[in-house]
Amino acid sequence: MSHPHWQTFLQHQSAEPSLQHPTNAAPDLLHATALVSLDDRVVLEVRGPDSEKFLQGQTSASTAHATSTIAPPTVFCTPKGRAIANAQLIKAAPECYWLLLERSIADALHQHLAKYAAFYKAELTLRDDLTIAGIAGQHTLETLGAQIPELPQAGWGVRVRVDEELAITRHPHDMTRLILIAPEERLATLCQTMSAELTLAPATLWQRLDIEAGLLWLDELQREKWLPQMFNWEALAGISFKKGCYTGQEVVARAHYRGQVKKRLMRLSMSGDQAPAAGTEVSDAASDKGLGEVVSSAPAGNDHVELLAVLTLKDDMPALAINGQPAHMLPLPYALERLDPETLLD
The missing domain is CATH 3.30.1360.120 (Probable tRNA modification gtpase trme; domain 1)
Structure with a gap:
């Protein structure tokens, strides 16, 4: 993959003092x-x-x-x-x-x-x-x-x-x-x-x-690990339950209608400037029992990191830890409920 025109433009931009x-x-x-x-x-x-x-x-x-x-x-x-x-x-x-x-x-x-x-x-x-x-x-x-x-x-x-x-x-x-x-x-x-x-x-x-935005784009490490609902895809208008058959549709629909999805994508924060790698375990801070894994993370300024993790949800979620450091739940910008893609056309 070679994009010389684009790279030349980026190099020119980075050379401009006002744009650095x-x-x-x-x-x-x-x-x-x-x-x-x-x-x-x-x-x-x-x-x-x-x-x-x-x-x-x-x-x-x-x-x-x-x-x-x-x-x-x-x-x-x-x-x-x-x-x-x-x-x-x-x-x-x-x-x-x-x-x-x-x-x-x-x-x-x-x-x-x-x-x-x-x-x-x-x-x-x-x-x-x-x-x-x-x-x-x-x-x-x-x-x-x-x-x-x-x-x-x-x-x-x-x-x-x-x-x-x-x-x-x-x-x-x-x-x-x-x-x-x-x-x-x-x-x-x-x-x-x-x-x-x-x-x-x-x-x-x-x-x-x-x-x-609570939005995960799957990469090679996450391929075939989860049902779509486990990374909240139906809450982002990513699944039509009205369109009919497609590969995997029966399993996805059954999980939805029977309420069988216990894992969910959640947004967390933790102190520091080192973003934990994808795949890092998220655990119960008290028992050290694993509850899920980090799937995406990035520095967010003010000496803290924000991340997404797929977690097994419990009625009473315990305090969380990542690499022995406290991790705190943040609100998602959407409800964890089905959003039909047909609403995008309204």
Whole structure:
């Protein structure tokens, strides 16, 4: 993967004294508009006359929900209902869908879908030629709106320019944040026009924003470990219980209707500046009994770290510890209940 135009632009930005920012910190998003190069994301393209029919039998979202204005979250499962990868489903063009997902898990999803795609007129391609960046801040819409009109106004909204292979999608958070997907020269040119208003920020900023939004993007370490509800995907409008069959649907639906999901994605904080690695155990502080594991973490300033962990919930949750240090539960920005993706179309 080589994106010389994009790298040249980033190098130029980092050379500007007014745009430099400490790599271990993040800008004040109330006053600055942050630009983050999302090298850990990639697009898996599904293209062909049967692309919609093929995806309808594989994804938890209905392809009917992927429109010119909505790009719904989705998940792909094994027949046993275990999540292989979660993604955002973008209708990039007629007979063409983009799956935006975590790069480390893309090959596994590609191989999984290829087993089924062989029976359809649909081709799968990892689009390494596309570059992905995030823009976040209080003035994001104002900054980008001067260049691209009709930007998405709500979470999971999308704006697609088919002729340019440019997609702009909005991800959930109280702070406005957009993901831009385009060929690297097009993206570099677009960001260059806004360069005076952009401040480069580290990838940990975007990870922190995902954590604050209670949003986990599965990576290779987490592949096939959980049912989608265990990382709250149905609370983020990521599962349609009305669309009909898809691979793993029976298990996912049974767990929902029988109330069998005992593990949940929770948001935590702890003191210090060292973010615990994914897979680190979260335990009962008193008994040291394991209750779950860290799945994502990032420094949050003021000498503390925020993280997401999949935990076994109890009626009376004990005090928690990570690596012997106290960890404290934080509220999620959404209710732990089913949010039908059909509501995105309202």
